[in-house]
Amino acid sequence: MDRLQAMKTFVAVVDSGGFTPAARQLDMSLSVVSRVVTELEAHLGVRLLTRTTRVVRPTATGVAYYENCRRILGDIDDAELAAAGAHEAPRGRLSITASVLFGRRYVTPLVVEYLLRYPEVDVDCLLIDRVVNFIDEGIDVGVRIGPLPNSSLQAIQVGQVRRVVCAAPSYLARHGAPAAPERLADHTVIQATGASTVPEWRFQHNGDPFAVRLHPRMTTTTNDSAIAAAVAGLGLAGVLSYQVADELRDGRLQVVLEDFEQPPLPIHVIHREGRHAMHRVRAFIDLAVDTLRANAALNPSA
DSSP states (O other), rough: OOEEEEEHHHHHHHHHHHHHHHHHHHHHHHHHHHHHHHHHHHHHHOOOEEEEESOOOEOHHHHHHHHHHHHHHHHHHHHHHHHHHHHSSEEEEEEEEEOHHHIIIHHHHHHHHHHOOTTTTEEEEEEEESOOOOOTOOOOOEESOOOOOSSSOOEEEEEEEOOOEEEHHHHHHOOOOSSSGGGGGGEEEEEEOOSSOOSSEEEETTTEEEEEEEEOOOOEEEEHHHHHHHHHSEEEEEEEEEHHHHHHHHHOEEEEEEGGOOOOEEEEEEEEEOOOOHHHHHHHHHHHHHHOOOOOTTOOTT
């Protein structure tokens, strides 16, 4: 058994989500791909994949082996590039994920700069407001806001954001600012339902968290829409600070209830490999970390 080819075949099956797409990707017959993985499992004495009629997924052992295979194959790619004198020219395809609004405002400019620097790399952007499974969806790098669950992913903190309540100066001139979260019932509330469909906002007082039930006058599926309504003077919107950084800087919105805000949420660049990440992945991570850390909206002291 060619162990290197077996690793490549196994990784292709996991990345593509099945034997048939892996066979197309590798330009091999379906029977050969299936045989190679079966022989690999027999050689290792463990089951790497769970197979059903509808889906192929790695087992717990398969996930760990997959990560090791990607690292090893990445090291081989780097060694070949270095030997060919092309180590400073990343190439291949890179998959990136982030939330929709953060992706539009911060990740898309990064991708454009990255592609201009490295013309031999192609990038797939998955900008979506849900947690993405890196293995199932073949993602290399992501940006996540909030606490991270325990996982095999590597994480680099690049900033932090606050959950804020804000309104236009025109609204505050007419209605005043709420003195406490409990007074939100006296105000017009705008709620974006993208992150949560529960009509409540969360606050903290003297270290104790609490939630306030809302009766929104306007609900909308996007933060962009909620921010536009707040800027127009309709009422109070609850968003993340980076989402209204321009509006706060220009004075179109003002933050209220600052004394009741929860602790800031961390922003991390996350990826699958450690220090042996493939060159195209490392190049994007380096650019993202440097750029995001220098952004005053994400790091006020920058």
